[in-house]
Amino acid sequence: MSMSDSLLRIEDLRTVFRSSNGDIAAVDGVTLEVPRGKTLGIVGESGCGKSMLSLSIMGLVPRPGRIAQGRVLLEEQDLASLSPAGMRAVRGAEIAMIFQEPMTSLNPVHSIGDQLTEAMRAHDAKASKAELKERAIEALRRVRIPSPERRFSEYPHQLSGGMRQRVMIAMALSCKPRLLIADEPTTALDVTVQAQILDLLRDLQAETGMSVILITHDLGVVAEMADEVAVMYAGRVVERGTAKDIFEDPQHPYTIGLLGSIPRIEEDRDRLLSIDGSVPPPFAFPKGCRFNPRCPFAIRACTEIDPPLRELSPGHRAACIRAPVELALDIAA
Amino acid sequence: MKEPALLEAIGVAKHYPVKKGLLFARQVGAVRAVDGVSFALHRGETLALVGESGCGKSTTARLVMRLIEPSSGDVIFKGENVTNVGGAKLRALRRHLQIVFQDPYASLNPRLTVADAIAEPMTVHGIGDAASRRERVQELLRLTGLRPFHADRYPHEFSGGQRQRIGIARALAVEPEVVVCDEPVSALDVSIQAQVVNLLGDLQQRLGLSYLFIAHDLAVVKHVADRVAVMYLGRIVEVAAKHELFSNPRHPYTRALLAAIPRPDPSRRGSVTPLGGDLPSPLAVPPGCRFHTRCPVAQAKCKELDPPLREIAPGHTAACHFAEDLPRFNAEADGGVAPVAQLRLAAYAAARAARAPAVVPAG
Ligand SMILES: Nc1ncnc2c1ncn2[C@@H]1O[C@H](COP(=O)(O)OP(=O)(O)OP(=O)(O)O)[C@@H](O)[C@H]1O
Ligand SMILES: Nc1ncnc2c1ncn2[C@@H]1O[C@H](COP(=O)(O)OP(=O)(O)OP(=O)(O)O)[C@@H](O)[C@H]1O
Ligand SMILES: [Mg+2]
Numbered sequence: 097m098s099m100s101d102s103l104l105r106i107e108d109l110r111t112v113f114r115s116s117n118g119d120i121a122a123v124d125g126v127t128l129e130v131p132r133g134k135t136l137g138i139v140g141e142s143g144c145g146k147s148m149l150s151l152s153i154m155g156l157v158p159r160p161g162r163i164a165q166g167r168v169l170l171e172e173q174d175l176a177s178l179s180p181a182g183m184r185a186v187r188g189a190e191i192a193m194i195f196q197e198p199m200t201s202l203n204p205v206h207s208i209g210d211q212l213t214e215a216m217r218a219h220d221a222k223a224s225k226a227e228l229k230e231r232a233i234e235a236l237r238r239v240r241i242p243s244p245e246r247r248f249s250e251y252p253h254q255l256s257g258g259m260r261q262r263v264m265i266a267m268a269l270s271c272k273p274r275l276l277i278a279d280e281p282t283t284a285l286d287v288t289v290q291a292q293i294l295d296l297l298r299d300l301q302a303e304t305g306m307s308v309i310l311i312t313h314d315l316g317v318v319a320e321m322a323d324e325v326a327v328m329y330a331g332r333v334v335e336r337g338t339a340k341d342i343f344e345d346p347q348h349p350y351t352i353g354l355l356g357s358i359p360r361i362e363e364d365r366d367r368l369l370s371i372d373g374s375v376p377p378p379f380a381f382p383k384g385c386r387f388n389p390r391c392p393f394a395i396r397a398c399t400e401i402d403p404p405l406r407e408l409s410p411g412h413r414a415a416c417i418r419a420p421v422e423l424a425l426d427i428a429a
Numbered sequence: 430m431k432e433p434a435l436l437e438a439i440g441v442a443k444h445y446p447v448k449k450g451l452l453f454a455r456q457v458g459a460v461r462a463v464d465g466v467s468f469a470l471h472r473g474e475t476l477a478l479v480g481e482s483g484c485g486k487s488t489t490a491r492l493v494m495r496l497i498e499p500s501s502g503d504v505i506f507k508g509e510n511v512t513n514v515g516g517a518k519l520r521a522l523r524r525h526l527q528i529v530f531q532d533p534y535a536s537l538n539p540r541l542t543v544a545d546a547i548a549e550p551m552t553v554h555g556i557g558d559a560a561s562r563r564e565r566v567q568e569l570l571r572l573t574g575l576r577p578f579h580a581d582r583y584p585h586e587f588s589g590g591q592r593q594r595i596g597i598a599r600a601l602a603v604e605p606e607v608v609v610c611d612e613p614v615s616a617l618d619v620s621i622q623a624q625v626v627n628l629l630g631d632l633q634q635r636l637g638l639s640y641l642f643i644a645h646d647l648a649v650v651k652h653v654a655d656r657v658a659v660m661y662l663g664r665i666v667e668v669a670a671k672h673e674l675f676s677n678p679r680h681p682y683t684r685a686l687l688a689a690i691p692r693p694d695p696s697r698r699g700s701v702t703p704l705g706g707d708l709p710s711p712l713a714v715p716p717g718c719r720f721h722t723r724c725p726v727a728q729a730k731c732k733e734l735d736p737p738l739r740e741i742a743p744g745h746t747a748a749c750h751f752a753e754d755l756p757r758f759n760a761e762a763d764g765g766v767a768p769v770a771q772l773r774l775a776a777y778a779a780a781r782a783a784r785a786p787a788v789v790p791a792g
């Protein structure tokens with residue numbers, strides 16, 4: 097992908113936490129592009145650094161964490177080097193984020209309407225109260241909340257989980273961002289509600305032309321929504337490509353193992369593939385390839401060399417010296 | 430003639446009164462958490478109970494395990510009505526019905542070592558002496574893919590998948606006949622989920638267990654179940670053998686659930702179709718068919734008449750007035766895993782088998 101097709105470009109990003117044993121990297125050398133008007137899906141299991149990556153983009157890494165290295169380029173502007181005030185302006189106007197648990201991100205003591213108009217006032221200090229109210233109701237209508245006039249004066253606890261997530265989306269979109277980061281936006285929701293929210297996100301993207309980073313551990317959600325996909329493991333991107341690349345031509349053994357681990361509606365297998373062992377915590381990342389202790393294709397070199405992402409076909413990269421694995425198997429046999 | 434059911438629920442209900450006023454509290458309504466549920470679990474089978482949050486799955490499980498008292502209805506275990514048994518009989522029943530919970534973090538006592546946690550049900554039921562229990566703990570650790578030295582560790586030292594293995598070992602300690610699995614893999618990562626799902630399958634084969642398997646993930650259910658019961662708002666709306674349910678669902682809600690699942694296949698993008706509306710509260714169950722407020726094919730009749738769960742084909746029951754009239758269901762049989770991906774999955778499985786360790790690894 098050429099530079100100009102992407103809205104956001106993350107270069108060699110490293111986000112660390114200080115500990116008694118030195119810095120621990122939750123995000124460790126990630127390079128990614130977010131295509132304009134498209135959806136980048138980031139998938140990986142718990143603790144692989146998905147949220148830290150998105151918080152790094154937003155300039156919201158919690159203390160004692162910090163960005164230790166790398167750039168976050170929105171067009172030409174490096175967000176990683178902005179002052180807190182500069183970053184706040186970007187967050188208000190160009191990038192917005194929605195989180196997994198809408199209840200914790202809404203304030204329980206203020207009405208939906210107050211929170212929504214408050215968020216809008218931040219970008220438009222001149223608007224009158226009546227104007228803001230009208231816009232807020234319109235925003236609720238846009239995320240398909242029934243009877244938005246009534247909901248305007250209700251409180252978060254009076255809304256279902258799916259409705260609260262709609263309110264969060266309405267708030268995030270109130271500043272007309274060019275990039276929406278959705279961190280597990282449907283993980284806490286039931287499948288039928290999830291389907292409503294995904295449908296809504298897709299429509300809103302078509303309407304506004306915004307780019308979306310969709311973070312999830314659900315491969316079904318990724319396949320349904322993402323144009324481009326990055327698979328993360330232990331703080332790194334281990335494979336990137338189009339959704340078709342990742343699902344139809346998976347190259348990294350971790351991606352293959354993940355695809356084998358998901359039960360599927362359309363087929364019957366006696367056993368799921370499953371990946372042995374579990375994800376190591378950041379302070380215990382192994383030497384060499386971080387997946388090597390769990391990888392059935394690992395050879396000695398994998399315990400020594402930290403494999404870089406290499407391009408296997410145009411735009412499709414995997415960080416594995418054994419890929420494509422069917423050839424590795426022949427050699428071993 | 431089929432063998433009689435191992436465990437049976439007949440019209441079981443649980444209504445929680447809702448009271449108003451502090452001093453002279455009067456009942457102003459009821460949460461109909463479970464509202465007349467019947468099903469039978471047969472020996473050696475896995476019956477899945479699926480449905481969305483709050484539909485009454487956990488409450489149903491706790492009712493049939495006699496952990497809470499039903500407002501009405503009967504629970505039958507091995508042909509005996511156990512709805513009102515107490516004392517020694519209830520203790521004996523509890524030994525035969527064990528449960529594995531969703532949250533492996535919350536369901537283990539942080540102050541008990543793994544060995545003590547696994548041995549606890551044996552102590553409670555007065556099974557064996559200290560030495561034989563120790564031996565049994567070792568056997569259970571092996572069985573669930575844990576290591577002998579894990580016995581003296583504490584829960585916080587384990588990953589989620591390992592804790593779920595401990596929970597399973599503990600449930601199996603007293604050799605139950607029925608294991609109720611209440612969302613046993615919902616809190617786990619995909620790769621770990623697969624390990625636990627495989628383990629549950631292995632154990633069932635080895636020990637002849639019967640599972641009441643509660644889940645909201647239909648793909649997991651498709652993998653583990655023999656039969657599936659779909660719940661909506663306190664009721665079972667459809668029951669069928671797994672293949673029948675997935676290929677020929679006869680309740681509009683089952684269809685909506687199936688249509689809502691995003692498939693891990695980008696060539697199917699856009700096939701997810703959302704169901705309109707919100708789930709009604711169990712405090713205000715709609716009259717008539719409780720699904721009519723969201724049903725895409727509801728008719729006037731549905732607003733008034735509550736459809737009973739009735740047999741529409743042998744072994745297939747559905748609670749819909751129009752179950753037979755629904756059009757053929759478009760079960761997309763094609764698709765699935767692309768050829769190259771299939772090749773890689775096979776290579777992965779072969780490589781893994783080639784270096785399989787002696788014990789099932791627990792991670
Ligand atoms: N405040 C902190 N101090 C030290 N380490 C932290 C802190 N916050 C997060 N981490 C570590 O950073 C790593 C990445 O965490 P992150 O929240 O990004 O994971 P994730 O991929 O979003 O996982 P999940 O799917 O569970 O949300 C984890 O190993 C986590 O333990
Ligand atoms: N002790 C109680 N008092 C009042 N209402 C209750 C009580 N226990 C459960 N309920 C209600 O009964 C309904 C069914 O709850 P239950 O926990 O059985 O649902 P579930 O299907 O297991 O949901 P989930 O998928 O979220 O675990 C819910 O609306 C719940 O709020
Ligand atoms: Mg996260």
Ligand SMILES: [Mg+2]
Pocket residue numbers: 486487488611
């Ligand atoms: Mg439950």
